[in-house]
Amino acid sequence: MRTQHAVRNIRLCTKDCLCLFVCPTGATDTENGQVDWDKCIGCGVCAGSCPSGALSMVPDKLPPQQKKDPEVVRSIFALAKEKLAMEMMAKDIAVNGKNDTEKLLGKAFIRSFRLQAEDLIREAGYMLPQSRNAHELLSEMLAHADGDFPKAEAEELLRMLETND
Amino acid sequence: MRYQCSICGFIYDEAKGLPDDGIPAGTTWDKLPDDWHCPVCGAPKPALEPMEEKKVEKPVVKHSGGKMKEDGLRKLGDAELSAICTNLERGCRKQYRDKEADLFQKIGAYYTDRMERAENASLGTISSLLKEEAKGTAPAASDAANAVADRGAKRVLLWSSKVAAMLTAILGEYEQKGENLLAGTKIWVCDVCGFVYIGNQPPTICPVCKVPAMKILEVTK
Numbered sequence: 001m002r003t004q005h006a007v008r009n010i011r012l013c014t015k016d017c018l019c020l021f022v023c024p025t026g027a028t029d030t031e032n033g034q035v036d037w038d039k040c041i042g043c044g045v046c047a048g049s050c051p052s053g054a055l056s057m058v059p060d061k062l063p064p065q066q067k068k069d070p071e072v073v074r075s076i077f078a079l080a081k082e083k084l085a086m087e088m089m090a091k092d093i094a095v096n097g098k099n100d101t102e103k104l105l106g107k108a109f110i111r112s113f114r115l116q117a118e119d120l121i122r123e124a125g126y127m128l129p130q131s132r133n134a135h136e137l138l139s140e141m142l143a144h145a146d147g148d149f150p151k152a153e154a155e156e157l158l159r160m161l162e163t164n165d
Numbered sequence: 166m167r168y169q170c171s172i173c174g175f176i177y178d179e180a181k182g183l184p185d186d187g188i189p190a191g192t193t194w195d196k197l198p199d200d201w202h203c204p205v206c207g208a209p210k211p212a213l214e215p216m217e218e219k220k221v222e223k224p225v226v227k228h229s230g231g232k233m234k235e236d237g238l239r240k241l242g243d244a245e246l247s248a249i250c251t252n253l254e255r256g257c258r259k260q261y262r263d264k265e266a267d268l269f270q271k272i273g274a275y276y277t278d279r280m281e282r283a284e285n286a287s288l289g290t291i292s293s294l295l296k297e298e299a300k301g302t303a304p305a306a307s308d309a310a311n312a313v314a315d316r317g318a319k320r321v322l323l324w325s326s327k328v329a330a331m332l333t334a335i336l337g338e339y340e341q342k343g344e345n346l347l348a349g350t351k352i353w354v355c356d357v358c359g360f361v362y363i364g365n366q367p368p369t370i371c372p373v374c375k376v377p378a379m380k381i382l383e384v385t386k
Binding site: 007008034058066068069071072074075076077078079080081082083084085086087088089090091092093096097099100101102103104105106107108109111112113114115116117118119120121122123124126127128129134137138141148149150153154156157160161 | 241242244245246247248249251252253255256257260261262264265268269271272275280281282283284285286287288290291294295298302303305306308309310312313315317318320321322324325328329332335339343344345346347348352353354355356357358359360361384385386
């Protein structure tokens with residue numbers, strides 16, 4: 001049974017194309033720059049032969065996320081919430097700032113606060129899209145969905161992402 | 166005396182100066198120009214602190230007391246749901262799962278649209294909120310992470326406090342220089358940790374999270 005699959009970092013790929021030559025199933029022969037995971041058997045020969053280090057092997061099933069202490073989760077979410085409130089302020093300043101400098105600072109701060117909030121949340125139980133936490137959240141979103149909620153997208157994600165824990 | 170940058174850890178030693186930058190050995194802190202910046206991360210002068218009288222006492226933070234009840238499912242607001250989705254979108258991209266990433270992006274956009282708008286916001290308000298955060302929510306979260314030795318949480322809290330300190334420093338500079346702050350220069354954001362840098366070229370590595378310059382992106386009008 002396959003336990004891993006190959007991925008290609010297109011930024012490193014220099015089209016040496018040894019992967020095409022060595023792959024027993026033609027999984028590396030695609031037009032989208034990525035490996036065809038339906039064909040990949042996880043043998044790792046492509047990763048071993050790639051002279052530019054663009055191919056690597058990723059486990060099919062990632063190890064479970066670290067369990068998080070509820071107080072850590074609570075306090076990190078409280079901090080993330082503040083960052084996101086400041087993101088919204090920065091959004092206002094990016095448009096209505098007193099001058100171009102304020103507007104540009106606003107624009108930079110929008111990104112900064114969003115990235116900080118995302119990184120915080122990653123360490124509060126939402127690191128892996130395959131985690132049970134992510135699945136449960138998607139199901140909960142669907143249960144409370146109103147007319148505008150992108151239901152089809154959430155349902156498709158639940159189908160596509162296999163739980164790893 | 167030696168002074169250490171609170172953002173990147175660079176040490177300015179008065180005895181040694183910075184001869185390469187035209188600052189002779191023996192230049193004392195007060196003789197350094199006010200518009201001098203940390204040569205590594207670009208933080209303004211006040212972001213450096215004297216090392217000898219390092220504060221030992223930590224800000225006292227009142228905890229909510231006890232652990233959150235196990236059944237206490239947090240009510241997540243639109244803001245947090247939005248950021249969970251955009252974060253999982255990034256997670257999918259890292260795994261080269263673009264299709265799943267696009268789906269998370271759509272769900273994230275739904276919650277982002279619903280986030281409460283801010284009106285009449287000012288940089289001054291952000292500056293005071295950042296200062297409150299540095300005394301309240303940020304150290305409270307660090308205490309919680311330290312209590313259970315959660316390395317991942319400690320890591321993110323260190324990065325985000327450094328980034329927040331940099332934002333505070335930039336806002337302090339804006340108060341002094343006003344519009345001229347960005348005259349003839351550029352502004353950059355690290356696409357991994359959110360570090361903000363003002364200068365013509367980004368640093369070769371991010372002073373906070375150490376990714377290469379390739380990940381530090383210019384913000385333009």
